[in-house]
Amino acid sequence: RGLGIGAVGxxxxxxxxxxxxxLVSRWYENLMAAPNGPREGVAAPPTxxxxxxxxxxxxxxxxxxxxxxxxxxxxxxxGQGILAIATAREWTExxxxxxxxxxxxxxxxxxDSGEVPQASSPAYYACDPGSAFFYNSFLRFSxxxxxxxxxxxxxxxxxxxxxxxxxxTHLHGDHIHGLKHFDxxxxxxxxxxxxxxxxxxxxLYPDWxxxxxxxxxxxxxxxxxxxxxxxxxxxxxxxxxxGHSGGHQSVLLRxxxxxxxxxxxxxxxxxxxxxxxxxxxxxxxxxxRRTLATIRDYCTAVPTVYLPxxxxxxxxxxxxxxxxxx
Numbered sequence: 001r002g003l004g005i006g007a008v009g010x011x012x013x014x015x016x017x018x019x020x021x022x023l024v025s026r027w028y029e030n031l032m033a034a035p036n037g038p039r040e041g042v043a044a045p046p047t048x049x050x051x052x053x054x055x056x057x058x059x060x061x062x063x064x065x066x067x068x069x070x071x072x073x074x075x076x077x078x079g080q081g082i083l084a085i086a087t088a089r090e091w092t093e094x095x096x097x098x099x100x101x102x103x104x105x106x107x108x109x110x111x112d113s114g115e116v117p118q119a120s121s122p123a124y125y126a127c128d129p130g131s132a133f134f135y136n137s138f139l140r141f142s143x144x145x146x147x148x149x150x151x152x153x154x155x156x157x158x159x160x161x162x163x164x165x166x167x168x169t170h171l172h173g174d175h176i177h178g179l180k181h182f183d184x185x186x187x188x189x190x191x192x193x194x195x196x197x198x199x200x201x202x203x204l205y206p207d208w209x210x211x212x213x214x215x216x217x218x219x220x221x222x223x224x225x226x227x228x229x230x231x232x233x234x235x236x237x238x239x240x241x242x243g244h245s246g247g248h249q250s251v252l253l254r255x256x257x258x259x260x261x262x263x264x265x266x267x268x269x270x271x272x273x274x275x276x277x278x279x280x281x282x283x284x285x286x287x288x289r290r291t292l293a294t295i296r297d298y299c300t301a302v303p304t305v306y307l308p309x310x311x312x313x314x315x316x317x318x319x320x321x322x323x324x325x326x
Contacts, residue, residue, distance in 0.1 A: 035066030035091040035140050043096065043147045046156060047315035053235065053255045056103035059307075059315045060152045062114025063143030064094040065174050067281075071138065072268045072310075074280035081280030085138050094142065097174045098309040099149050100262050101156065102253065106231045107164030110185070111251045111262045112309065113178035114149040115141055127203035134199070135173065149178035160184070165230060167238055168211075169264025170245040171200035175309070180206045187211040188228070188238060190247025197245050198283050214238055214249060223297030227252070241266040241295065243288025244281070258303040258323055266291060269311035270324065299324040 043061035050056050069090045074081050099114040118124040119141035125132035145151060150160055160181040167188045168176055179187065183206065191213040195202045216226035221239065228238040234254070241250040244265040253260040266288075267273045276292045278285040298304060303323040307314050316322070 036093045039064055039094045039142045042144065044315060046152060047319055048156075049318055049321070051253070051255050051260070052257050054105070055235075055253060055255070057253070057260060057318065058101040058103075058156055059318050060099045060101060060114065060149060061096045061147065061315075062099050062149050062152065062178060063097050063117075063141065063147045065097050065115070065142075065310070066092050066094050066140040068092070068138055070280040072279050072281075073272075074278060074282075076280075078285040081278075081282060081285070085280050091140070095268075095310040096312055096314070097141075097143070098307075098314060099175075099178065100251075100307075101153060101158060101163075102236070103158075104231055104236060106233065108158060108162050109230065109236060109251075110149075110163050110166045110182065112169055112175040112264065113166060113182065115143045115174040116148055116177045116180075117143045117145055119143060119173060119177060125201065125204075128201045131199065131201045135201075141174070150181040167230070167249070167251050169241075169250060169262075169309075170248045171197055172245070172265070173199075173201060173204065175264065176200075177204065179209070183208050188214050188230075190214055190240075190245075190249050192242070192247025193245050194247075197247065199245070199281070216240060221252070221298060222301035223294040241291045243284050243291045244279070245283050248291075254302075258305060258321065259298075260305045260318075261295070261298075261307060263295070263306060263308040265309055266295065267308055269308060270306050270313065270317070273306060273308075273324070274326075296324070296326055300326045 047059040068085045068088045069092050070084045070088045072092055076084055097115045100111040102109040122136045125135050161184050163182050163185045166182050166185045171193050189211040214228045216228050219227040224239050230236040237252050238249050239252050242248050250264055251262040273292050276289045278288045282288045305317055306324045
């Protein structure tokens with residue numbers, strides 16, 4: 001599919017900043033740096049709960065990712081996050097890559113499809129040189145075949161063909177590369193991200209992909225004026241949570257006593273939610289901060305378990321039913 005429009009802006013911005021500042025040698029030194037500490041063991045096994053309304057939620061870790069620390073935690077001027085990532089030396093520890101399976105009476109829902117083992121190979125990204133530069137320089141992946149989403153679902157007794165819906169929170173590789181297994185599902189993506197957005201790689205989308213582009217309708221959710229209903233019961237909805245990408249979206253499971261927010265990369269962890277902290281990778285930091293404020297408004301009105309994709313405490317909060325302390 002060629003070089004995506006997001007990749008063009010990404011590579012031109014990064015390389016332009018590097019060359020104009022004569023920082024090529026520093027970038028190469030950073031490229032040779034390693035994540036903070038070795039990967040320890042395999043991904044955690046799925047964490048499963050059943051809500052008071054009878055929904056079964058499976059937290060599935062599809063391997064690990066490490067990024068530059070400013071990719072995850074950035075307090076500099078808006079608009080300079082990508083350059084900060086390119087010139088930073090310090091890496092994060094290995095972070096989980098989360099996908100979700102929700103067993104609902106109307107069908108099985110997958111939220112994000114996780115990463116694949118090929119992601120650790122530079123050749124995997126060869127179809128898009130612009131994005132390849134970023135993925136190979138500023139991210140590290142570690143995924144075994146046993147950690148890929150289809151293998152993990154098999155361990156839960158779920159076949160790919162059993163999945164009725166897939167909601168992609170956004171189109172970055174660690175959230176969409178496992179989509180190839182789910183050609184029978186209805187796939188929901190944001191029209192603001194599809195087909196391309198900053199960091200997305202359309203050339204790696206499945207050839208069969210013809211997604212349902214999410215259109216939001218008025219809703220009376222606290223803080224959220226719009227949603228997209230998935231189930232006819234109305235207890236599973238997509239809500240707009242832009243900032244990390246222009247069309248980032250999250251999935252809200254509405255229950256009798258509490259809600260569960262499958263938040264993708266709305267923030268990297270719950271602390272960022274509470275502090276309105278943004279990440280260097282955020283496409284629009286100001287919008288990201290507004291999104292976090294809106295999520296907090298919802299969590300103030302409705303007890304909510306907040307479940308972002310890369311927070312190592314996510315499965316612990318899920319198992320304990322721990323709501324956001326607002």
